Amino acid sequence: MLQSPSDTFAVDVNDRQIAYWLFFCAAVIFGMILLGGVTRLTESGLSMVDWKPLMGIIPPLSEADWQHMFAKYKQFPEYQKVNMGMSLEAFKSIFMYEYLHRVLGRLIGVIFIVPFLYFYFTNRIKQGLTPKLVIMLIGGGFQGLLGWYMVKSGLVDQPDVSQYRLTAHLGAAVLIFSFILWTAFDLVSERTQQPIELRWFSYSLSGLIFLMILSGGLVAGTKAGYAYSTWPLMGDSFIPSGLYDLSPLWLSAFEDITTIQFNHRMFAYTIIVLVALFAVKAFRANIQGSARTGLFALIGLLILQVSLGISTLIYHVPIPVAAAHQIVAVAFLSASLFISHCLSRASNSSLSQTI
Numbered sequence: 001m002l003q004s005p006s007d008t009f010a011v012d013v014n015d016r017q018i019a020y021w022l023f024f025c026a027a028v029i030f031g032m033i034l035l036g037g038v039t040r041l042t043e044s045g046l047s048m049v050d051w052k053p054l055m056g057i058i059p060p061l062s063e064a065d066w067q068h069m070f071a072k073y074k075q076f077p078e079y080q081k082v083n084m085g086m087s088l089e090a091f092k093s094i095f096m097y098e099y100l101h102r103v104l105g106r107l108i109g110v111i112f113i114v115p116f117l118y119f120y121f122t123n124r125i126k127q128g129l130t131p132k133l134v135i136m137l138i139g140g141g142f143q144g145l146l147g148w149y150m151v152k153s154g155l156v157d158q159p160d161v162s163q164y165r166l167t168a169h170l171g172a173a174v175l176i177f178s179f180i181l182w183t184a185f186d187l188v189s190e191r192t193q194q195p196i197e198l199r200w201f202s203y204s205l206s207g208l209i210f211l212m213i214l215s216g217g218l219v220a221g222t223k224a225g226y227a228y229s230t231w232p233l234m235g236d237s238f239i240p241s242g243l244y245d246l247s248p249l250w251l252s253a254f255e256d257i258t259t260i261q262f263n264h265r266m267f268a269y270t271i272i273v274l275v276a277l278f279a280v281k282a283f284r285a286n287i288q289g290s291a292r293t294g295l296f297a298l299i300g301l302l303i304l305q306v307s308l309g310i311s312t313l314i315y316h317v318p319i320p321v322a323a324a325h326q327i328v329a330v331a332f333l334s335a336s337l338f339i340s341h342c343l344s345r346a347s348n349s350s351l352s353q354t355i
Contacts, residue, residue, distance in 0.1 A: 014124040019187035021115045022180050028108050029177045030330060035101050036173070037326040040166070040220055041319045044097035046078045049155055051148040057106060059099055066092065078159035105144055112140060132183050139176045146172055163221025163254070170217040174210065174330060178337055185341040194343050195285030201278055202340040208274065209333045212267040216329060219264050224257035225317045231310050234262060268309060275302050291342035298335040305332050 039045050049072050060066045070091050073079050079086065116133055119125050125133070150165035219225050234240040244259055246252040252259040275298060282295055308325040315321060 012126070014119075015126065015187040018119055018125065018129070019184045021119075022184035022187070025108065025112055026177055026180045026184065028104070028111060029173065029180070030327070032101070032104050032108060033170075033173050033177070033330055034323060034327040035097075035104060036170070037220075037323045038319065039097045039101045041317070041322055042094060042097055043078075043082075044094035045101075045151060045161065046076065046098075046154045046159060047073060047091065047095040048098045048102065048151075049073055049076050051151070053106075053144070057103060060095075069095065076155050076159075077157060078154065080159075082159050102147075105147070109140060109144075112137060129183075129187075132179075136176065136180055136183075139172070139179070143169070143172050143176060161221065163218050166221040167214055167217030170220075171210075171214050174213055174333065177330065178210070178333065181334060181337055182341060185338065189290075189341060189345055191345045192289045192291070192342070194289075194291055194345070195282065195287055196343060198278065198282055198285060198287075199340070199343040201281070202336065202343050205271070205274055205278055206333065206336040206340050208267070208271055209329070209336050212264070212271060213329050213333065215260075215264045215267050216326065218254060218260050220326075222255070222257050222260055224260040224264070225312060225322070227257045227261055229313055229316050231313050234258070234265075268306065272302065272306065275299065289342075291339050294335055294339040294342060298332070298339060301328060301332040301335055304328055 048069075060069050066088060070088055073091060073095075083090075116137065120130065120133075146165070146169050150161050150169045153162040153165050154160055228234040228240065232238065240258050240262060242256070242258050243262055244252040244256070246256050246259075253263060254260070279295060279299060282291075287295060305325065305328045308321060308328055312318070312322045312325050
């Protein structure tokens with residue numbers, strides 16, 4: 001069904017300014033997710049063993065400061081069980097990844113809060129938008145706490161963070177990013193003719209891509225990506241032995257590395273089929289304008305993401321490729337959200353069209 005072409009609107013200047021600010025915030029969060037992935041892949045996340053939301057912005061400035069930080073790191077399991085004998089120079093390298101990750105998190109807070117206060121006190125925020133911006137602000141604060149809660153899990157007995165907390169941290173970041181992006185789309189998108197019968201298909205596709213990203217968090221948290229460096233088979237078979245062997249059965253999906261990698265692959269195969277089906281339906285329905293451009297982007301990003309996923313496996317998780325695989329997943333979700341938003345703008349008073 002196609003929307004009536006008469007439904008158009010002019011974008012308010014204030015709305016456009018706020019949208020550009022939100023797009024910028026989303027772009028910085030996108031970079032934050034990439035840096036978080038690199039921090040994880042370089043095993044740098046446990047190098048900062050305390051959390052100082054205000055004073056933590058100041059890095060070690062002298063050799064004595066570095067020695068003090070290194071001495072604190074030596075008291076925890078990662079040094080004692082994994083990095084015993086590490087040099088100070090090697091510690092500085094992993095410390096800086098985590099330090100920059102935390103600093104960028106604080107910078108995002110500033111980038112969000114200062115313009116928000118400006119827009120609010122100059123009455124530039126339209127009715128109904130302020131609660132959404134407040135939710136974003138609260139979500140950002142919660143994300144910082146969740147990040148430290150994740151790090152704490154690796155400072156007790158085992159030098160690995162909980163895969164549950166890591167996945168929650170990743171998922172929260174992607175949710176905040178998606179909410180900001182969708183809100184920005186709301187402020188600048190115009191109505192165009194679109195096949196609205198694909199609306200729920202696109203929503204479901206976006207939801208499934210988000211679940212696949214969460215699945216990737218479990219892969220990262222359990223290091224399941226190292227388990228089978230073969231494709232399309234896992235070892236010598238498509239369905240590996242030991243699948244869902246834990247008791248209770250459902251626990252395997254979260255704690256058994258064979259099952260976790262298998263499930264991540266199945267998510268990928270399912271999404272490939274659904275994107276292909278969605279694309280066929282969308283082109284037959286004559287999807288138009290920005291949504292059509294978004295569909296081409298979705299297809300291109302899918303091809304890139306599949307290539308990166310296979311490369312990550314067969315080359316045994318090289319850091320640049322694995323980091324690209326994570327961030328392209330977020331870009332892939334963004335394209336899906338853009339298409340979903342375009343279809344959500346369609347009017348109920350539409351002209352029918354048979355696919």
